[in-house]
Amino acid sequence: MHVTMEALLYRIQFHDDQQAFKALYQQQVFPLYQFAFAFLKQRQPAEEIVNDVFVKLWEKRQQLDKIHEIKVYLYVAVKNAALNYLRKATIFTETDLDSLHVQHFRLEADTAQLLLTHELQQAIAAAIQQLPPKCKLIFKLVKQDELSYKEVAGILGISPKTVDAQLTIAMKKLAAHLQPFAGAESIKQKAKSY
DSSP: OOOOHHHHHHHHHOOHHHHHHHHHHHHHHHHHHHHHHHHHHHHHHHHOOOOOOHHHHHGGGGGGGGGSSSHHHHHHHHHHHHHHHHHHHHHOOOOOGGOOOOOOOOOOHHHHHTTTHHHHHHHHHHHHSSSOOHHHHHHHHHHIIIOOOOHHHHHHHOHHHHHHHHHHHHHHHHHHHHGSSSSSSHHHHHHHOO
């Protein structure tokens, strides 16, 4: 049985439910780790930052109802912590979205994706890796992490129109890269499912 995020947050805030907190952590930790890693390019600091964000969330659990969009809150907290880490490491230069290295795309299998051949799945993964960094990050946040355009815009400090434009660029590049596998229209439909 899948428990909604709202139900988990209620249990955490009003019942100090550690099992609910663990469930929330397990739902969110992997995409947040990938997001932190895009900034830091180091495994251990990325893990520490994500864990610190969750520790602070637990400490502030009595005010959870004041957070309107928990996913956006978590991503922004991870981004800010990552940028603070880079500043303290004295190697900080203003991070441009185009310079981020986003990796480890996890393509989860659902009914439609199971129909794709192994070769096509590899081609899709390769096409995603060839996207420009900003497109790749936005593609990951929207298609893999299932965040809305508005949420991604808030996290990255850009407009929803920029998110839409970057996602359009990503989809066109994926369709062009995957055209040898089928007609362009069917590829666009398959790519949209990612």
